[in-house]
Amino acid sequence: MVVQSLKAAGAALLAWLVARVWLGDPMALMAPWVALVLVQATVYSSLLQAGRQFAAICVGALVASGAQAVTGDTTGALALSIPVLVLLSNWPRFGDQGIYAATTAVFTIATGTVSAAAVGHRLGQAALGAAIGVAVNALVLPPVHLRDVRENLAALVRDTGELLHTLAADLRQGEWDGQTAADWLAATARLQRRLDALDSARGWSRESLRLTSGLLRALYRAPTVALPPEQEDERFGRVTGHVTALTRTLAVAADENRTPAAPDHTVLSRYGELLELIGDHCLSEAGRLAEAGARAEAEPDEETQARMRELYERLQRALYEDDAGQGPARTAVLGTLVLQAENLWAELVPGVRADDTGPAE
Template structure:
């Protein structure tokens, strides 16, 4: 078949329509717009459907607009300020994700505004020229913007200096007026954030815990399916390792969510939290540690299987019959993880236990499977250390997963 080259240099077959570079770019832009519109539509539907991150963003946006409007009303209509700009500006940006964050950033931003206003006014008085004052004050303020004490609010020192010099109001009364306006906006912004549906980030802890337990169960089910079918090699083991890596990233997300949860509970009164209609019985931090250990055990399990699948390594995989028994054991532990994930999403349920999963019957079957694996381990011992090492390591890791995923099993083992 003959090949011809289009205008873009790409080989084309006969009958394929010509597309110019402009048409291709237009199609890509249209596809990008379509994807963004679809994402926006999904976000709107999620915000309408019920509580979640999307609705939290809507609430925070409306609160920021309310704070700005209220600050403008107080400064312009109540205090008769002809240039009521600073107060709504500060109030708008101080409606943060937590009340504590709003208060901390209010202090940082107000200090930055004071420094910027004072330094710009001093530079104007010293040089007598706006351009000279800008050249003298802004470089120093940009250096101060990186001072850790300012956090991410340091840039407001430089922007305030530019605004001060551009307005030409550098007298002592103008400086005091501008600083007072910033303080008014900070008070209004923090007050609106604290008193109107204060943000409480406990839902994220539940969602991250549920996602971690669900993905741990999915990883165990994937390993169990591969071992049961006997169709696994280095590529399959690498895929299992990637699943384990995703669990570690889930653990990092859980740690971040827990940090946000602790911060959101600071400086928020109990009755005000109740207005947010967020369940306050968040799972304890001990659950984070427990499922973090489960993630570590899954990672160790997949690494052992990766070593066993490598033909260039000394350890050899166990016999197929032992692997099928082991696969059933992993599947039961994966079922326990999946049931616990559903329980974490049930805000009214306690943290411990696995509702909807017959833990007693599962533990009985696990005990029977463990006994069969121990018997198989003795049989493997007669075939040499290579087979015994892998099966013994896998059995130990499964028992570690068992006692973490099923706390009742842990108590029984301790009693034994």
Template sequence: MRAVRAAWRGPGRERDLVVQSLKAAGAALLAWVVARNLLGDPMALMAPWVALVLVQATVFGSLRQAGQQCTAICAGTLCASAAQAVTGDPLGALALSVPPLMLLANWPRFGDQGIYAATTAVFTLASGTVSASAVGHRVGQTVLGAVIGVAVNALVLPPVHLRDVRENLTALAREAGEVLHAIAAGLRDGEWDAETAGEWSRAAARLERRRDGLRSARDWSRESLRLTAGPLRGLRRGPLEAPPETDDDHWSRVSAHVTALTRALAVAADGDRTPGPPEAAVLRDYARLLDLVGDACKETAAVRPPGPDSGREAEMQELRGRLQDSLRDHAGDGSPHTAVLGTLLLQVENLWVELIPPPQDG
């Protein structure tokens, strides 16, 4: 019921699924009617079958699979018919034709459509109608179904996958901010041990998976725009342009810096490898700076991001200056915590550069 409500409420994955399902059903019905009336086939099986499976997630995918499936079905039909002519027996023809067709099904150029070569051979021999006219009829139905399936997908609300890119970018920005806020809370409360650092590392690993999802969504976006008529895209509700690919690079760098920060914290939590964290006052300043950087991440993820916050940026500058002074003091005193503080400050500086735009001249 939740999916039904989401599809009714507005554009989204659920509504896209409903649209594609109805398009596939409509393509199958149209192919059935055309095959019965034009080809005079009371069964009219192949045309609706092919039309149904070729209403794919992208128009380019439909066209590619149409070529693969038509080739596979033609190969299965011809191979089964030739085997029947040689053996004169359906069982012998099946034994002769199916093994090489199953090997052919594994050819990468067929993609996941290769299995249709073998299943078509089985259907051809089981139907008991193996003749030149029957072969031509079946091939004709296959081509008809492919044309109808591709045409329906391309001309009726063509699928354009731009929303997933936007959603993944928004989620990546929001989740990066949540990780930074979690780290800041732990540092401020003094809860910094190996177990806590491990939790932060696992949260950063989820950012890596989100980056993989973003790359996959970007690939779908590119493919969905191929062979999709521009005027027909206007029939789709929602944004007609995906965010620029430079946004992918930007947030990939941000998530990489967050991951590097969690690694540095995990190393610093290991007392056998480092002398331990800096003093509590320095960590509180550092935690506050991470909070502000996390706020910048989450504001970017908002539907309507707020404008520049001069008060926040001034506070960040002040905290940054205090931390740099603390680093100089640690280095001057020969403190064993200098390396740890320097590493942590480097990571937040990297995030600062990515998230806080430089002031405009003039």
């Protein structure tokens, strides 16, 4: 933010020097004004906004000049042109630059310049300011937004692991109720906000690399390291969905006014241990993702995998033998929980299935 602010100020000052000092323009207002607002968060957005703003300025200058020529009066010209231009500023093609049509009209009418030469002069000043603003943004410390992607992805995975640990602890202690489930649901909502922040950061990263020179990025900034691939965003987005689903299942089971009932404490304790193992792997993945250039994801050690399979088999046995005799409501809840745990494991450790070995000894 500091760098971009200084660049915007520098672009405005440079445009003023070029227009007022070097070109001797006594009305050198438009050039620094346009240069200032066109130092955007990315080079691509600067170029896009330059086109939109220049179009809005052209429309504002032409409409204002026409209104003043028709009315021959400053107040009448303002009354005739400003309502039309403010309405036109909402046109989606202008984006957030449409208001400059109206402000340009105010400047044009206030100075009383309606000749073709005066209008052309203002447009030339706008073009000069746009060129300087875009050039400064592209050539001086070009803004590249890469760090936020890695940070948001690592934070999403870390928060997922911590939520799984919280779920595991509550289930194993057996002290959870509707309020506890509400806290879990609030935590899953925070995961969704993390996922939205990751999506936004990925979009900024993708846009900031457009129209920027790799040579200049290497010259002015630390060399950009490879980001986690976008497939990682999709994978952990699915993980977030599975965690949300199992949390909602538990919340329904905790509601005394709903039919589905929670499995007994012994079964939930095993399920909590299974979630804890999955949460451990999430935290390991978060540490890997936080490090630039870290190794590819590693599988859990054999002991962890063996324990996971043992827990999975015991839950399957409870599903088909124990809980089946306690009614379909409990069976439905446990079946959903086991399915979501298996989905989580399949996403986090793609090469290892929860049930790819025989019965645990």
